[in-house]
Each structure stands twice: as C-alpha cells, then as structure tokens.
Amino acid sequence: MTVPTGSTRPTGPTGPTTAERTLVVVSAGLSQPSSTRLLADRLADATVAELAARGVTARVHTIELRDLAHEVVNMTLTGFASGALAEALEKVTAADGLIAVTPVFSASYSGLFKSFVDVVDKDALAGMPVLLGATGGTGRHSLVLEYAMRPLFAYLHADVVGTGVFAATDDWSDGGGDDVKPLPERIRRAGRELAETVADREPARPVGLYDAVPSFEDLLGG
C-alpha cells in the first residue's frame, strides 16, 4: 500500500516538517491470509490517517517475514544479507517509524520474528518510533506485548509508544472481544500515538555506512 506523495512544506530548521515520512511494517504472520498481517495493515492505516490529520503524508512499506525466512536463517549463518533481505534491512534502518507485529508462539514472539530482529543492525532501531502489535488465539496472551516485545525493543533503544495492540481471535468478531475498549478503538489510539511521535521528529535521513567515519586525525587522537 502506498500513499501518494503530497506537497511538502518545511517549517524551518527549528520545528518538524510536513515532509513525507516512511513507515515500515514488519509482519511475522505465517498463514495466508494472516490475522497478524491484518492487524499490521490496520495499524498502518490508523497511523497514516492520524499523520494525514497532522498534514503529514506517509509512505508505507510492508515486509512479510515469511517471504524472507530462508534469507534470515542464511544471514544468521553467513553474516551477510542476501537478495530481498538486504533491501528489507535497508528499509527498516531508514524508516521514520516501525510497526512490528508478531503472532504469539509458545508464550512469546515467534522465532522468525526474533531471528529477523537479530539480523537488524544493533544500532538501527535506536531512537526509532515503534508501535508493537501481537496476535493470538485468546486474550490470555495479551501481556506478551509487555513482557516479551517491549523489553526486546527497549534493549534496542527504540522509542516504543505507550499503547501496544493485542488482537485475539475474538477481537475480529462483530460483537466479540472487548466491549469497553474494542479493537478498532485500540488501533486508533495506537496509531495516534505513533503518528504523534513520528510527526514530532525530523524525517529520517538515509544513513550510509560511510557517512559517519571519523577523520584519521580523530581516530589517532581518540
């Protein structure tokens, strides 16, 4: 899904601009169709809508980890990213905001989800606005967001927004799930929080391996 580029009007060097932002969505769902992907798309839509309400256009790039599974394992063995994985890692690293959604497997994020996080450069997510989501069979797994996912992204120094969204199977039914705080409301709130954080920042600049190499004099002096 791609939102067309709007006109950009920088507000000057002191404040954030309405320049286009890039949201990267990582979905670790394995089945097709996948409720994890469904939740990921809804979270992306909510974030894009909330950004638009703030005059900021956003481009969304979605990464299905299922398509990269072999490359992820290969990278853990060889140390280098091949094919589409290299592109996916570049997108994640250059994102203005990240939406990360995993199914719950054995009381935690899926192994594939963690393996993908393992091959992301350890500094790539530092300071990045991140929205967390998870899916599972019942609401009894919902704290996985707080005891598994949030610590992982805290370790990576990501800026995780306060609201994470857990969707149980019941949440997708019409009258099912949570009557007081139904899923669409939680999605809107999470999207608003991510949008606020992203809109508050200057757009990410592409960072190359060679951008921050100190001069040799600095290396010698250091």
Added chain:
Amino acid sequence: MQFGIFSVGDVTTDPTTGRTPDDTERVRNMLTIARHADEAGLDVFATGEHHNPPFVPSSPTTMLGYLAGLTQHITLSTATTLITTNDPVRLAEEYAMLQVISDGRMDLMMGRGNTGPVYPWFGQDIRQGIPLAIENYALLRRLWTEDVVDWSGKFRTPLQGFTSTPRPLDGVPPFVWHGSIRSPEIAEQAAYYGDGFLHNAIFWPMEHTAAMVNFYRQRYEHHGHGQADQAIVGLGGQVFVRASSQAAWDEFRPYFDNAPVYGHGPSMEDFTRETPLTVGSPQQVIDRYASFREQVGDYQRQLFLIDHAGLPLKTVLEQIDILAGEIVPVLREEAEKARPAHVPANPPTHAERVAAARAAGTVGEQHVAGEDRWTGRTAEDDVEVTR
C-alpha cells in the same frame, strides 16, 4: 597484476572420507601448498594467523621464514596479521626479520581478527578493536621508520630509547595492506598512510566490496597519495575448478555443504550467485574474476582460498596447477590490456619502494649502527649514569 592463494589453515574433516588430518600434517600441507604455488608460478602465498583450533597457523613468520628459504619467486604475505592482539613491538621485529631473510620478497596484511576470545586471551578488549588497530599500527610504523623511539600510548607499556632490530631492509619497511570487511575506519587508515587495502570478499556480495573499495580509493586520493584509481587494492576470492562445470559442482558440493562458516546454510547455487565463490570450468572462473575490475576498478592483487573445508592435499595441488596453468595467465593478460598506463600493475616491490624512498630523500644509503648502552648493565647502573 598479482594472483595468489591464501590459507586460513583450518583442520577440517574431509566430508567424503571422514578423515581428519592432525595439526602436524596440516602445517606440513600448508608448506607443500606454498612451495607448489611457487613452482607453478603463482605470485603470492599468504597465511592467516589464528590462536584457536581448528586452525594451525599461529606463528606466521616462522612459517614464512622457512618458506623464504625454500621458494624462489613467490611473495610471502599474511592474511591476516593481528594488529590488535599482537604486541606491535614484536610485529616490528618479526616482520623486519622476515623482510631481511626473504630479501624483501614479502609484505603483510593487518587485520583485527574475528575470534572474540582471542582478545581476552591476549589481554585486550574486543570493544577496543579499532583503537587498538590504530594505535598499534602507528607505533609499528614508527619502530620501522625511526631508529630510536620514545613512545607512550593507551594500550602498551611505554618505550624509552627503544630500537627495533633488525632495522628494515635497505632502510625501507615492508609494504603493508590493511584488511577489513565492514569497517570503513580501517579503509580510512589504509588510505591515510597510502598503504594497500585488501577486501576479503569471500562471504560478501560484490556490491558491498565495491562500496568499501571505492571509499578507500576516494580517501587515498584525499590524503594525497595519488589518484583514486592508483590506490593499491586487493581482493579475496574462492574457486573450485575442474575441466567441466558439472565435474566441479559434483566434486565440491559435499565440501561446500559441510564447510565451516557457510555449510548447512545457503545453497551452493545461492552462494555462488551472491559471493565471489565460483565453482566451474576454468573459463567460468576467468569470466567471473575478469569482471570484478568493472566493480572495484583495476586492482593489483587477487588471492584465492583453495585449501579449506577438508579438501585433500592432492586436490589442492591440482587446483593450483589449474589456476596457474589455465586461469591466471588469461586473467593477467586481460587485466594488463584493460589497465590504464598511470595505474600500477602490481603492489610495489621492495626494490621499487627503495628506489622511491631514495628519490624522495627519505632514506639514507647506510644505516648507522647504534651504540650498545644496555648489554650487561643493570637498572642500578643506569641510575648511576643519569645521576
């Protein structure tokens, strides 16, 4: 352009026979491989340096010093010399000794090493890898270029009035390469000194190698050593060759599938597509390796890894014969045809470096011997002298 081989000296079980050589056999095989490469006409033999099993080459200058006496033409080098965990004073001494013994038929490549525990085993911290490489090499250069060195730094005990011996051959230190796969700081270091930069690309896509080499070239020019395309570049590579492509694939596949590092990971089809590993006929190797200059520019040294993953000695010697007989002559001719006149064909030889140093007036004809103030004296005597 130089073509040679490098060995990491791994002791690996041959997956087709289940046979594992012992350390002694592996060391002797490395010597045989190096001699064979010399006799076959390859330009370079380089040994790795490791301090943990299953690797045997812990003492490169012992091995290369012996080979200097046995071989005639081949340049003896390293891949790599650990600039982080070795004492730079010992490196200055050992490689100057090798330079003298080999009559200048050597150079060496600095690297940080990729085995975490080696740092604590040698009293260092891996998080200081780059600062160690920077400081130790700066000291090493001074020990080679200045007769008497007073020095203090962060990582080593200070030196007062220290002279590293033997002094470099003809007063000119060995040529140095710096190897790094993903640290631009090391490419910057190579560029700063006008040293060579070798990218051992065997596990990496060529686009990554090209970006790193290009960065080194730009910085080489920035630091005033010449044009970017005149910087001294080497690449690592990996091949397995037989007369027919199918024979090469069939024979190499079990070694690939069980190899340390990449075995049980990507398929040989994927890996040969993504990295410089080329398995096939001599013509396929020629086509692949002749194309790398299009990505990294005209370069001066291509090294091949051919003796790993449990390949038997006989097979390795056959690989050398095919490389030297059918592949290298063609690659060398194509490189020479493509190379612009202002780009060096080879890394500088010792004779060329001596001539350049004399022309620049940076070296005298004769080294003046120092006076021995130390032998037979004690610290107390020295206190008396300075009192």
